[in-house]
């Protein structure tokens with residue numbers, strides 16, 4: 001079966017999936033695969049998780065959508081729980097990571113506009129957002145421009161919106177000049193996902209946040225990928241120490257049902273007023289019911305500890321093989337990058353043939369983003385396939 005007429009901008013493998021259970025999925029021929037990808041960090045509870053299935057079916061009998069003109073019971077319940085767990089004051093719900101980031105960009109711009117006038121630092125020109133090289137922030141025009149990688153700014157989609165500036169993670173010199181009166185925000189991932197699973201040094205991140213705040217700018221943590229337990233805590237900014245005013249998150253938030261969120265607090269909590277930003281579908285009862293179920297499972301005792309345990313099991317097992325073609329294993333929690341000697345795309349393809357789903361991040365980096373509930377047995381089965389296809 002081919003890809004039919006679905007706009008296929010990812011490039012496609014010749015496989016058609018039908019169902020899954022836990023961290024195992026099956027194609028239409030009944031062939032089994034271990035899932036080390038989780039739909040790109042989305043299926044955080046794996047496949048067919050009873051809590052998520054129940055949340056979907058129960059909510060479907062009540063209400064799937066009601067306009068944002070009104071509140072829904074589950075929307076109120078979930079947002080309260082999320083804000084309490086994260087320590088934020090307010091939340092905007094959209095339907096994807098890029099939308100969450102668009103909301104954060106608008107929030108930062110309006111904050112800069114108001115703050116520049118009020119404080120006299122920057123006036124109405126306090127609009128520039130500093131992001132990092134090798135970052136990834138989404139596929140809308142604004143979030144593409146926020147993305148600090150030239151390959152994401154092809155001429156064919158120009159003109160791009162202005163107002164972004166890039167610095168290199170770890171570059172202390174850059175911190176001296178990157179921020180000025182015109183800066184309204186620093187926006188950064190806590191671990192760069194699409195850019196290569198790059199860890200950000202904590203000391204540097206804190207210095208960057210402090211340089212931003214010195215000119216009255218805010219800090220936005222793009223936790224679209226790192227958020228919702230992926231790195232072993234609810235949000236990665238908890239351990240990075242940057243204390244963001246704004247967090248964006250999406251991928252795993254509702255376990256596979258599309259949803260994004262922009263959480264904000266403190267001095268930006270009253271920046272958005274009615275009419276400033278909105279979404280028709282954003283935070284509808286079905287999505288909130290799923291996100292509520294996901295958060296309940298994550299807040300159960302031992303959930304994050306298990307993420308750390310599984311990450312250790314994967315990394316220490318691969319290290320113990322001492323394979324000459326494995327150059328480096330890095331990551332945080334279940335966001336793991338493995339540099340290899342050889343083509344990552346080739347290994348990815350071979351692994352698929354043998355029954356293991358994974359991703360790549362660049363020509364020589366394999367990327368694992370398994371469900372956060374993956375079992376030891378599924379890890380071992382997946383790693384056995386990996387070892388076979390690495391064959392070095």
Ligand SMILES: *Cc1c(COP(=O)(O)O)cnc(C)c1O
Nearest residue numbers: 096097098136137138193224225
């Ligand atoms: C995936 C991702 C996005 C974009 O999310 P979409 O849901 O695809 O719009 C933005 N930022 C980061 C860090 C991501 O990993």
